[in-house]
Amino acid sequence: MSSPAVLPISNPQPTTGGAVAAASSAQSQPPIATPALRSFINHLSNSLNHGLSQRRPWAELVDRSAFSKPDSLSDAALRVRKNYSYFRVNYLTVVAAVLAFSLVTNPFSLLLLAALLAAWLFLYLFRPADSPLVLFGRTYSDRETLGVLIVLSVVVIFLTSVGSVLISALLAGVAVVCAHGAFRVPEDLFLDEQENPSTGFLSFLGGAASNAAAAAAPAVAARV
16 A cells, blocks of 8 residues: 655745844834923922922911011011021912912913923924924024024013013012011921921922923933
């Protein structure tokens, strides 16, 4: 008896070109990364939350029984220094509230300031370095974009009502803080734990600024 014929079985192998194309396609897909703007907002939000968590109770700030007229100008200055050391985050919140109220009551200045900030964020800081800016059919380099934004900032701040609104609001906020600090008796405050300058008001500002700079640094460095 003759054995049955064995049919040849072949396993198709992918061609070298197809394998290379599939590998390159898989490698060409960019990894999912957090955008720079989202990282910037997260850094800023974390710094704000950390700073606001260190504020003192508002009832302690407005305790009427703790107010009295200072005996002299030096006594008022000493009170301001001690109260500032204790209520620093609350004072910053008051200044920010005065600034926000001034901008809300001047919508034109608020719109100009918001537009200027948006221009800096989306046209320069967080715009991809390999994506040139094209406006009205003309392509602008990074240096030209930076120059235009600087000139625009000077015009908006110094030649419109934005500058006067910001300066007047800051002066009003500082005046409120100084008046409260001069008339608030600090004897009932526990100031020993406030001697460390790395906590509170200034660290809140410094932390927010450093985190914002760290988040924006890669985008700026890519343009240099």
